[in-house]
Amino acid sequence: MSAPVTLHRRGLRFALTALTVGAAVLASAPAAFAAPVTSAPRSVQVSQSNVSLSTARLFTATPVPTITGTPQAGRRLTASPGTWKPAPVALSYRWKVNGVTVPGATASAFTPSNTQVGKRVTVTVTGTKAGYQTASKTSAATRPVAPATIAVGTSPRKLVVTANGRWAYVANSGSGTVSVISTATGNVVATVPVGGDPIGLAVSTNQQQVFVSTCSDEKIYALNIASNTVAYSFTTGTCGDLVATPDGKTLYIGGSPTLRDITVATIATRSLAEPIFTGAAVIDLTSSADRKGVYVSNGDDYAILIVDTAAPQAPQKRFTTSHPPVASAPSPDGKTVYASLGLDLFTGPSNAVEVIDTATNRVRATIAINAPGDLAVSPDGSKLHVLSQGDNTIVTVSTATNRVLSRIPVGRAPSSLAVTPDGSKVGITSSSENTVSVLPVF
Known part of the structure; x- marks a missing residue:
């Protein structure tokens, strides 16, 4: 009869031992085992935040702003934000030039400076209202900023x-x-x-x-x-x-x-x-950098001539053009002459400037410009400036690559240009607007 008692006591000791070991294991378990216990409150917090965002309403009208005014250095541009709904909506402004934010330009109006000539302007309008999601709209870009002008006499x-x-x-x-x-x-x-x-x-x-x-x-x-x-x-x-x-x-x-x-x-x-x-009507005279040569645009003769001022009656050097030249400009070293070409009665307008090698009398390149007019090379020879009478722009070209660097609007009917001796500015006359535009060269 003693054997059963002994077995019962052994079973009890095993049960007590198992409970003790289990408690120790739980006490020493990694924190990760406890994560499920605390994850529920965190999930509830995130869900509450999402619910808060989803309850923010959307504006019923967020129009794209427009810019009014002439994009020109020294002239004010104004943002027209349109009507945001439901009113009232607090609006803020941010102006950019060529995609770069202008520091401090946060008003509804903005005046471009000379450093922004040739670049495009946009404005971003942001609307805010309690209980509504903040929204932003950006205007279309303006045309390139034109240079500042100076009023002069009639028909310069x-x-x-x-x-x-x-x-x-x-x-x-x-x-x-x-x-x-x-x-x-x-x-x-x-x-x-x-x-x-x-x-x-x-x-x-x-x-x-x-x-x-x-x-x-x-x-x-x-x-x-x-x-x-x-x-x-x-x-x-x-x-x-x-x-x-x-x-x-x-x-x-x-x-x-x-x-x-x-x-x-x-x-x-x-x-x-x-x-x-000269053998033909003279359209244009241009001096070489040292004034020892005079470049003559002979329209009817399809040629550029060079008169030697030391021997003016001597035969002139002649460079042939494909269309009647209306203006010419030599490079400072005299190795190149640029010719603006006009209208041929049979083939029509050229809409081009020819780049002529004076050593070989060959055209090295042709630069596409709509109705080119007066032109000049920068004093260091790196840039060619050409008036496009067809587009009312001044076109700046790299003389190293003959590629157009910029096309900047100027006044209507541009008639002549001149580069300052340091090459930092170009003046352009507008015979229709009675002004001189001043283009800063960067």
Whole structure:
């Protein structure tokens, strides 16, 4: 009868031992085993947050903003946000130029600066309202920002800059005046009346006078740079572009009674010398960087000629073009001449600038530009600036690659351009808007 008692006690001890061991295992279990116990409250918290977001309502109207005003340096642009609903909605603004946020530009209006010329502007409007999800809308980009302008006389036709870069002179053919601009301030400091309708300008070699060619009275006027007054005038019987020779003694006038010559005026005696035969009507005259050569655009002859100022009656070097040239510009080293080409009566417009190698008389490249007009090369030779009369833009081209770097809007009917001696600015006359645009070059 004792055996059963013993077995019962052994079973009890085993049960007690199992309970003890189980308790020890639970006590020493990793924290991960306890995770299921605490995960339920965390799941509830996340769910509550999601419920809070989902209850935020959406605006019933979030219109895309628009920008009003002319994108031009110095002129204000205004954001029109449209009507956000339900009103009232708090609106904030953020302006960008070429996709980059402008620091501090958080008002509903923004005025581009000269450093933003050629770039596009957008505005982002953000709406906020308690109980509603915040929303943002971005406007379409503006056209490239145009350069600032200076008001001058009527129908400006020609622009020149003095060698020291201090003064710019504008021939206003419609008002019979010459505007004098300070390049430092961008202000017109004087307006000098001359007879007739001025179309050509040239600065004397000694930088003391500006010569003006007028058509209606066919004269040359000499303006005193120091006083901005007319020093004297004399009759030439023609008018056109002007180039002063390096010795300061002679003026070449791109026009003649026969239409096949360059008129030559002797400054000291205010008389005419032997004309230079070109064989065709002269459209444009441009001096080389050292003034020793004069590039002549012979429209009817489909050619660019070079007149040697040391031997003006010698045969000219001739470069053939595919269309009538309307303007030309040499590189500073004289190895290249760029020709803006006009309309051929049979083949139509070229809409191109030809890049001519002066050593081989071959066209190295053709640059597509709509109705190209006046053009100039930067003093360091790295950039070519061309007026597109078809698009009312100034086109800047890399002379290393002949690729267009930018097309920037200017005033309507751009007629001439000039680069400052340091290459930092380009002035462009607009004969329809009676202004000069000032393009900063970066």
